[in-house]
Amino acid sequence: MSRALAALIVVxxxxxxxxxxxxxxxxxxxxxxxxxxxxIFGGRDTVGQTVTMVLAIGILGxxxxxxxxxxxxxxxxxxxxxxxxxxxxxxxxxxxxxxTGLLVYLPAVGLTLFLAHTIYGMPYxxxxxxxxxxxxxxxxxxxxxxxxxxxxxNSVQESTIVIQLLYMPMLLLSGATIPLVLLPEWxxxxxxxxPASYLIGAFESILVADRTLAVNLDAAGAMLLTTLLxxxxxxxxxxxxxxxxxxxxAKLWLAAVFAPFLALGTWSLLP
Amino acid sequence: xxxxxxxxxxYGDFTAVHxxxxxxxxxxxxxxxxxxxxxxxTTVEILEGLRxxxxxxxxxxxxxPGIQHxxxxxxxxxxxxxxxxxxxxxxxxxxxxxxxxxxxTADGDALLRRLQLWEKRQSFYSHLSGGQKQRLALALALxxxxxxxxxxxxxxxxxxxxxxxxxxxxxxxxAERRTILxxxxxxxxxxxxxxxxxxxxxxxxxALGTPREIQDRVIGASLIEVTAAAPLPEAPSGGxxxxxxFSLSGxxxxxxxxxxxxxxxxxxxxxxxxxxxxxxxxxxxxxxxLEEAFLELTGKRLRD
Numbered sequence: 349m350s351r352a353l354a355a356l357i358v359v360x361x362x363x364x365x366x367x368x369x370x371x372x373x374x375x376x377x378x379x380x381x382x383x384x385x386x387x388i389f390g391g392r393d394t395v396g397q398t399v400t401m402v403l404a405i406g407i408l409g410x411x412x413x414x415x416x417x418x419x420x421x422x423x424x425x426x427x428x429x430x431x432x433x434x435x436x437x438x439x440x441x442x443x444x445x446x447x448t449g450l451l452v453y454l455p456a457v458g459l460t461l462f463l464a465h466t467i468y469g470m471p472y473x474x475x476x477x478x479x480x481x482x483x484x485x486x487x488x489x490x491x492x493x494x495x496x497x498x499x500x501x502n503s504v505q506e507s508t509i510v511i512q513l514l515y516m517p518m519l520l521l522s523g524a525t526i527p528l529v530l531l532p533e534w535x536x537x538x539x540x541x542x543p544a545s546y547l548i549g550a551f552e553s554i555l556v557a558d559r560t561l562a563v564n565l566d567a568a569g570a571m572l573l574t575t576l577l578x579x580x581x582x583x584x585x586x587x588x589x590x591x592x593x594x595x596x597x598a599k600l601w602l603a604a605v606f607a608p609f610l611a612l613g614t615w616s617l618l619p
Numbered sequence: 620x621x622x623x624x625x626x627x628x629x630y631g632d633f634t635a636v637h638x639x640x641x642x643x644x645x646x647x648x649x650x651x652x653x654x655x656x657x658x659x660x661t662t663v664e665i666l667e668g669l670r671x672x673x674x675x676x677x678x679x680x681x682x683x684p685g686i687q688h689x690x691x692x693x694x695x696x697x698x699x700x701x702x703x704x705x706x707x708x709x710x711x712x713x714x715x716x717x718x719x720x721x722x723x724t725a726d727g728d729a730l731l732r733r734l735q736l737w738e739k740r741q742s743f744y745s746h747l748s749g750g751q752k753q754r755l756a757l758a759l760a761l762x763x764x765x766x767x768x769x770x771x772x773x774x775x776x777x778x779x780x781x782x783x784x785x786x787x788x789x790x791x792x793x794a795e796r797r798t799i800l801x802x803x804x805x806x807x808x809x810x811x812x813x814x815x816x817x818x819x820x821x822x823x824x825x826a827l828g829t830p831r832e833i834q835d836r837v838i839g840a841s842l843i844e845v846t847a848a849a850p851l852p853e854a855p856s857g858g859x860x861x862x863x864x865f866s867l868s869g870x871x872x873x874x875x876x877x878x879x880x881x882x883x884x885x886x887x888x889x890x891x892x893x894x895x896x897x898x899x900x901x902x903x904x905x906x907x908x909l910e911e912a913f914l915e916l917t918g919k920r921l922r923d
Binding site: 352356358359362422426427429431432434435 | 701717719
């Protein structure tokens with residue numbers, strides 16, 4: 349398994365860097381937000397928040413679109429079918445997707461911090477180990493959510509709809525693009541159930557308030573739990589061919605992998 | 620190598636495979652011949668461990684594909700009918716990747732050379748021709764040096780030249796005494812490549828044997844066509860042994876004789892020609908083809 353996993357990671361990485369869409373959405377797209385937000389929200393004074401938002405936007409795209417869409421496309425194009433006739437199991441394929449997503453995304457973190465430092469004078473993060481750890485947990489959690497979406501949908505069209513249904517609320521209502529203070533009360537309550545809100549909260553805590561991962565254990569724990577749960581379920585219900593249909597009830601697994609965040613949201617609303 | 624007994628596959632109310640039986644012996648090329656939708660691919664995918672069976676007994680290399688599919692997949696080579704690779708994977712990268720999945724692997728470079736892909740090893744998959752893609756699929760099927768190969772419609776959709784190349788490769792594998800189960804709806808492919816053939820139609824095996832045995836089993840008569848240098852001097856009586864019918868055409872220069880037992884008719888015909896002093900320009904023999912056998916056995920043409 350380790351030999352297969354290593355080979356899959358190497359090939360996945362090469363394929364990722366040969367794909368213009370991957371390059372655009374991992375590096376250029378977040379940078380567009382970076383410069384736009386930095387100018388809109390006041391440059392130097394709020395650059396920490398800007399970096400937080402940009403990192404979250406990148407992770408959302410990398411996970412939901414990168415992992416979720418690609419797996420469905422490979423199933424539709426009969427690519428996974430060729431893997432099915434070999435002894436390889438779904439787990440190394442899924443694990444390779446998690447690792448590849450992370451390795452593709454890490455340079456974007458460095459690039460964003462470098463630009464924030466050189467252009468807007470943001471000091472490099474003091475809690476860099478916590479930032480790295482949270483980045484790792486965030487990327488693999490959102491990749492895993494992407495993989496569970498791919499596992500339960502039957503087509504690229506269905507995948508696009510489900511990913512949009514997850515992506516847009518998290519982009520707009522978690523603080524990734526619009527600061528939570530500007531949102532109405534119902535949206536702020538809703539945001540407490542969104543994984544992206546916890547990712548942004550943890551990044552803000554580490555980047556702006558110089559806190560460590562230790563004070564963000566709830567977010568980190570929920571990310572880790574979601575990763576493990578989603579990857580295990582995605583491996584269990586993995587489909588190699590588009591002809592293999594999944595029972596509609598299996599779509600409920602999508603809700604199940606959000607359970608850690610639903611629990612956190614409910615907990616935060618308790619008096 | 621393969622034993623199949625009473626194999627049945629149902630999808631809801633539809634029965635794709637109806638209790639078929641056959642065996643594939645070591646070192647032979649066994650063909651499943653039938654039109655699209657006959658149940659060939661379903662059968663093969665059950666044997667490969669890709670699809671569960673509804674009932675029946677199946678043994679492949681001594682393993683039950685329904686239970687021991689992982690160990691089986693490590694030992695067999697499979698060339699699928701419909702499979703693809705990422706557009707931007709290079710040929711050598713695909714070989715290296717798939718080699719990592721098996722417990723034992725053949726020399727990937729040697730395979731690329733053998734399959735005439737060495738010059739293309741740096742090419743992206745999307746830049747390969749149809750024939751090259753199929754050769755790559757064969758290379759990957761051979762990566763674990765399997766003694767048993769499944770080739771599902773290996774030349775479907777290829778141009779005649781590429782099909783010929785694939786045939787040469789399969790004949791090379793046969794010469795190495797590898798066991799091959801091949802599905803096809805091309806008669807000439809089955810006739811050229813297979814030691815034995817099972818004709819499958821609507822999920823049932825309607826004939827099984829060597830291509831020759833199947834041809835001989837059908838009633839359709841062989842044809843002897845004789846072209847004389849000059850018009851035949853006398854009208855033949857047609858009293859040759861086992862002759863079904865005869866006709867003259869081409870200004871009495873071409874004699875066509877239908878025979879139920881070719882050797883007996885041929886001997887008598889040659890004697891009559893000699894006695895009649897006929898100078899021959901050409902003689903052509905045509906046995907009933909597998910296509911005719913298929914038509915007679917199933918009442919339909921293969922490409923229907």
